[in-house]
Amino acid sequence: MHRRALLGGALAAPRIVRAQGTNQARAIRVVNAYGAGGTADIVCRLLFGRLSERTGQSYVVENRPGAAGTIAASVVARAPPDGATLLYDATAHSVNPALFGPKLPYDTRRDFLPVFLSLVTPNTILGSKFFAPRTVPELIAAARAAPGTIDAGTSGIGSAQHITLALFNAMAGVQINHVVYRDAPAARNDMVTGRIQLQSSNVPGSVGHVGAGTARVIAHTGREAVPVLPGVPAVAETLPGFETYEWNGVFLPAGTPEEIRRGLNAALNATAAEPAIAAKLVALGGLVRPNTPEEFTDFLDGQSALHGRVVREANIRAD
Template sequence: MRRRALLGAALAAPATARGQARVVRVVNAYGAGGTADIVCRLLFGRLSERSGQSYVVENRPGAAGTIAASVVARAPPDGHTLLYDATAHSVNPALFGPKLPYDTRRDFLPVFLSLVTPNTIVGSHHFAPRTVAELIAAAEAAPATIDAGTSGIGSAQHITLALFNAMAGVQISHVVYRDAPAARNDMVTGRIQLQFSNVPGSVGHFRAGTARVIAHTGREPVPVLPGVPAVAETLPGFETYEWNGIFLPAGTPEEIRRGLNAALNATAAEPAVAEKLVALGGLLRPNTPEEFAGFLEGQFALHGRVVREANIRAD
């Protein structure tokens, strides 16, 4: 097992003509301090230690992840530039259409699915409903009077809100914030009633009692949110996730992709790393590039349908 892990790490570390490893650039589509940045630095920091290959994270946030993706789409396919992206990657084709400066499926090779975590519905203590059924009843009684904050148009949380409105047959208003902390502050103080968030962003509220985590959007109980029910218990079939993953530019040799996948699987399975991912609310499972690609196709289909049916527009 150790031999296979070391082989994977070696394959994941391309060498120069002189036989010395070059720095591998990890272009992160999100800013410092968020979930994507935490997981990215956790994985690649440990992978650098394991392999002796230097992985340097470069944060290039903005434009729903398209700035970072554009950089990697144009990079040489030699294994020295990676993209660390998240849920917006599977929303953007429907959200931006032909305006995207790259082809999401054609220009990137899926490598490794590094995090999957449910979204959440979090309510202010100033807001009376305590369950999904009570929330739906309140929204039915007073359409468009309940405000829910998210971190952006087309975000995983916006998709979750739009799907909730459609499946519950209600109209909860969307309030767009520059980032999740800004939405969180207004929700806690009661300026808005709800925040559609994710598990990592909700654990602190749950433990401190500063807000009420009404439900999560996964299929199974979430260990770090004990007792919090799934939306699907009230709306059967309801399921959304926020995910993180690693991509290479199209045309990168397959042995590099396979080696990087093996090295990342081994790194994520280390107890010290796995414990931190679980603490964030991550649903851990080893995965191959093919499995990640299959997961993505399901996300493309779901997000594309919600964007079309809810008429979500980037402008």
Template sequence: MDTGYGRRRVLALAGGMLAAPGLLRAQGAYPSRSVRVINAYSPGGTADVVSRIILSGLSARIGQQFVVENRPGAAGTIAAQAVARAPADGYTLLYDATAHSVNPSLFGSRLAYDTRRDLLPVFLTMVSPNTLHATNAFAPKAIPELIALAKASPGKLDCASTGIGTVQHVSLEFFNHRAGVQINHVVYRDIAAARSDLISGRVPLQFSNVPGSVPIFASKEARVMAHCGPEPIPVLPGVPAMVETLPGFETYEWNGLFAPAGTPREVIQRLSTELNATIRDAAVLERLHTLGALPRANTPEEFATFREQQITFFADMVRMANIRID
């Protein structure tokens, strides 16, 4: 199975499909009023913070407000369903993240919408390697030591995540598979509860992402054992890559903006152009880099290709680990 979804392949060019062009002249220039952006995640998490940084910059550029409405629940499917059913006029958008590409294989025919057909990729706002945290009291200090302990004590170690089928859960199952170990998956209701138990030592391990690791790294409340990207990460100096021990081990979290199918091509292109300009703004870029988010220029077609790669990757992982939502 090909797991190389790093920088070198994240934005491979291909012909993604967009909706047929619409006629905007009768409606006036887009946007002529505020735009509602339904965020599939809770306030305060990475997807929420990144969305507000980027959409605030976009609002300032365009002169209309892009208003974030948090609508978490059911692995992001509540928000996605709402936008899939919204008018295709560009005034209701979806801000989603990695679960978007897990859900087709996790929920299958139970999804009330078709991910590929009903939601158009607009802009990939962030790609961030996953990370592995360990409580300060945890004896292993490096990934080879963790693997040795897990092999010596099968089924005795626990790792936290915020839900079945999340990218953190998938990263754990990928680790179990590649390392030949069995570390238990422990589900928490939210990231705050999981982090509290990690810091207190109730659970020794937790997969996270770079933005979630920056404050942990700075405060030293827990350790960042490794990251799951192919290259050193400047905001996490000295943190080794998982590929140094497990070649090919790369997993990522990403965020992106979507529109309902049928949204006029002119709207998609306007948003794409302005969002690309927004992430080049020095103030926006500084806030994202400080957070540990990794924005890059991209087109709707490139984002569509990236989404397809991610759907395929997670389908393989869900099948391999037999991950189920009952």
């Protein structure tokens, strides 16, 4: 991760520019790869709702969830490169090339232009209140003492949380079982009630447990302290170099004129920098600062390399 651009000092906020050189009477279609109510949907609607107000250009969010984001991405990959159709995608975009290989119906590098990295948030390890280990060293010790007896739920094969669990197993030298659920709330319910001991989650899905006391946030997977999880340590304090994130971002179809890409990036940076919007992103555990298309591309390259390595070494399969 490029900390200077994404987790470090803020870049100068760009002036507001019209996001597209298109007719403002025509609505811009934002194809969201995830369902209503999740983190990606919340951030997408927050940004594009405010962007519509700022620019007078209508942005219409269309949720097209399914198949690890490939349904929405396929739609946008085939769209005319005129700025009228955008893709709002997340971590799966950097996992899918390794997960699906030649079966992927598009090329993530060839068919899309990265525009704006809208959210980066660490993942977390949540522990049931009925589970004795309270720290990462205690969790590792318990897993080594009884291999294959601890279960951790995630929302899907190849998800950011699955990647986190697989990397934890590899770096800690343990065998924590991966239990796949239809969605994160289903995994959370079983973890809270003690049917499974752990959930590999993200910061937005973990914050509520801090005040409610329904589960323990054992650790987060970022490098720096997470303000909305006070006192929660990083996994890297025990396993140096451990770092995983869930991210959201905006893409255009390849071939879209560069002036459209730059205008949209500038407008999204300006929108995300508004105090009210920035505060809501921080409340979700967001660590992003203003970024350029080049910085987003560099970030994607790093994430794709990490995710590809974990998928191969853990032998993660989509089927």
